[in-house]
Amino acid sequence: MGYVDLHLHTTASDGVMSPSEIVRYAKAKGLQAISITDHDTIGGLEEGLAEGERIGFEVIPGIEISAEHSPGSMHLLGYFFNIHDPTLNERLKYLQRAREERNPKMVEKLNELGVDITYEEVLRASGGGQVGRPHFAQVLIEKRYVRNFQEAFERYLKKGAPAYVDKFRFTPRDAIHFITEARGVAVLGHPNTLGLNGYIELENLILNLLKEGLKGIEAHYPEHSSSEVAQFKALAERHGLILTGGTDYHGIEKESVDVGVGRGEMKLPYSLVETLKAVRNQFVQSH
């Protein structure tokens, strides 16, 4: 049994490798399966799935949806959904349009702050895929306004920073519903970014999401400490949720993280995929 990585970004959102490249790369690294989980888009899936088929490597359809939440951020992962589901596609198109409206506003704010940046430069940095804040960061670094990604986010781009513009997000309920209705498995991504205070707050949130159809927690994640992983495992066990994991590899901003390899020797066994499939099957039968 080999290893897997269930959280990867490609050029369809803000990753560096194209979907085919990341599939070939994962196979060359000796992994057994991956999922491509771009932000708010399934634009890379057709290519990634086709490449997987061509070279005989398992690629699981995935997505990472930003949902409405405060104080931190909530990312919901979806796996194994039907990529041709009309409702899912229509919802994602709506998100796409919302992003297209937001990005020029961020350029305006940066200009007001005295930063000489154009939307064309940001578009160029995105390489033709979906435009996100990391592409803004890339231009800010190239033009020497900041030294690195961290500084770009701290000074300009993070939530609450002067160039930040909020974007439309679906509620967690809506996101879980359209993943589920497309016969996908909805998973709470990296719970440590939720900004919650301790076990009880997280458990309350999970209880609410369970009612909507949440099936799992992304417990294994490079930024999770071992005590956090233990906490997420305990919560999952208590509420009958499965565990998933991945590196959230983008290929740009993180050191010591690579496809299939997280910090602290994080390695994810194929059994995670088997559990995910078991849930998907159960659930497809019951619908």
Ligand SMILES: [Zn+2]
């Ligand atoms: Zn995320």
Ligand SMILES: [Zn+2]
């Ligand atoms: Zn991600």
